[in-house]
Amino acid sequence: MMSFISKKLSNQQILTLLSDFGDRDVYAAVMKGVIWQINPHVQVVDLTHQIPPQNLAAARFCLLNAYPYFPEGTIHVAIVDPGVGSTRRAIAVEFAHGLLVGPDNGIFSGVLAQTPAIAAVELTNSQYWRIPKPSNTFHGRDIFAPVGAHLASGVPLQQLGEEIDTTALVQIDIQHCRQTTTGAIGCIQYIDYFGNLVSNIPGSYVQDKKWYVKINGLIIPGCDTYSNVQPGEATALIGSHGWIEIAINSGNAHTQLQLDLQDTLEVISEC
Template identity: 45%
Template sequence: MATNFYKNQSEPKTILKSTGIVTLLTDFGLQDTYVGAMKGVMLGLQPSLILVDLTHEIPPQQILAANFQLTTIQGYFPPGTVHLAVVDPGVGTTRRAIAVATAQAWLVGPDNGLFSGFLAQDPPLAAVELTNSHYWRTPTPSATFQGRDIFAPVAAHLAGGVPLAALGTAIDPATLITLPNLVPRRFPVRGRSLDGSPADASPTTALVPSDSPDSPDSLSAAQWVWQGVVQHIDRFGNLITSIPASVVPAEPWLVQLEYLQIPAVTTYGTHNGTHNGTHNSTHNSTHHGTQTQGQLVALVGSQGWVEVAVSGGSAQAILGVTVGQPIQVRTRDGC
């Protein structure tokens, strides 16, 4: 009897139909031929594939950045697209090579958390470990280039109509690796700062997790703080956090980065003379165009996350922040 690889349900009557589209996201860059080799393998198997480069400029081995970039393309491709992602610092180790089916797409790549954000929005229905070497480029793949020898041919076969179950051993989607600290946490503000002074006397306010027994039963919006991390730094030096627009308070708000408080603005249109998307927040009345050049601002970006930017410059260069840096969103009255 065939293994039922669909989680908590019988196999659907209608299986996701391939579009023949495969997207590619890697940290390989464009100086070398790694990306070209992967495309050659796929086109050799399925010459009619439509190959779309998402980006190959993920900083080397930065899984968090890859996770963010994959999340930002959801909803732009038709159902049945195969997303191939290779940012794989664990290549050659015991980390699993996987393919995942969701309601909208297939995902192919290493099981290291880079699909965490995508799967949070489009949950996995099924997953397999890629153990069937019949669908690899070679039964003896390179220990350092499995993107070419395993992931690329598997993506091509999926796009060509090979069933997910044929590609390897079924695994429980609940066992897929997820990245820690991506989901922002809400904390109530305690009455004292870390040094024991009144909370409004210090920008660093003592916090208690919302599930703590000491948490108040009912707090106003001004008494809550959202804790997240910097999940990506874009080419303009904008700091893109893991805090979504949906939790931004209606009151005037700010971002706190260690001891620095950065007020929010409403819109943000250009950066360094280059159009950088339209960023909107309905929660404050200040327009970025009125800001002094070099002034740090917080805003809700076009991709739906709280960001820190600087008018006419790079927030990353000014602050020296790296991916993973803790960051908070709070109302100005909640300081």
């Protein structure tokens, strides 16, 4: 028998959307229409629809860094889904801060590493889909958006499908950060709009210390702000998201330093 924590729905239930659909086509708007057909009162917030196509690592990072700023009970619908129409599972997950809806492809692994899943179901009950036979290419419209809307309307998680083992949810294979005697070793986990290279090393590791980053033969000083170095120069700092990042003052670190996702870096700190 599953144990679910019942969520108290607010008068203005919040549902967020994250996808790689972009804003040129109507796909993101269509999902909102489906949601509002089911529940016209839900407040829909676009986290972003500019995730690079099929980039699960970027989707994982963006959701990880957005969810803490939303009220408890928020429903997060996330669709970056290279396996749409395949045998990959469609899921809904309850965690301490709310609910997650999307494909079981690792997109939620960042969030669930911080706040583990309480319960999860595979979305097998077509009563809560838009249509009984969904498109093989648009589960965002036909499964995930309507399920999110039904959850916002108070439908219990267990009615949406069959219980699944939360420990069996798919994880994205990202190199783990590990502490060393001199600092930490990790990797670049995200590249933002400005070309800043965000690592998976928490800023807390170097708080109140003098430090620098070693990557691909480069030595990059740790600073407090972008302007601590001259325009065009590289710096490392703790970003607003709390992770150590590499940036170029008034430039693009991704293109100028020729560094990319999963590249290994080392942070060296001095007492």
